[in-house]
Amino acid sequence: MTLTIHLNGKAQAVAADPETPLLYVLRDELGLNGAKYGCGLGQCGACTVQLDGKAIFSCITPVGAVGDxxxxxxEGLGSLDHMSPLQQAFLDEQAAQCGYCIAGMLMRAQALLDVNPHPGEAEIRSHMQPNLCRCGTHMRILRAIRRVAGQSGKGAAA
Incomplete structure (x- = not known):
């Protein structure tokens, strides 16, 4: 079946069963390898993308549920030549160790910053809680988000 999804600002035709997880369509059909397969159960966040600006687990979201x-x-945030402020902050804070979780972390963090450009520490931590980093770089990830949110880091757990 051919479906049309609106991906990173462009309409994209995909040939997939509507029950196919969005993650598989992104990776296998469209060649977008940023979102990763982690647990397949929506429990780790490696597959996080945004749907109408909200962070979702693409491993448990059927492509047919995307609709319009x-x-x-x-891949829609920026590029090596033109990084988004959040991507640059992740680089500056050396927030990636193995890098497996980073695309999901970026997408979840960007969803928060798009709604609230200056979230407080508790809001950042609560929002990021569903995404896991197996390497333990959570503190660097939080520093990167605070940097973009305009927080100096004073009073926040490093």
Missing amino acids: RAVRTV
Whole structure:
């Protein structure tokens, strides 16, 4: 079946069963490898993308459920030549160790910053809680988000 999804600002035709997880369509059909397969159960966040600006687990979201809503992946945030402020902050804070979780972390963090450009520490931590980093770089990830949110880091747990 051919479906049309709105991906990173462009209409994209995909040939997929409507029950196919969005993650598989992104990676296998469209060649967008930013979102990763982690657990397949929506429990780790490695597959996080945005759907109409909200962070979702693409491993448990059927492509048929996307409808006319906008899908945004890490490939839609920026590029090596033109990084988004959040991507640059992740680089500056050396927030990636193995890098497996980073695309999901970026997408979840960007969803928060798009709604609230200056979230407080508790809001950042609460919002980021569903995404896991197996390497333990959570503190660097939080510093990167605070940097973009305009927080100096004073009073926040490093």
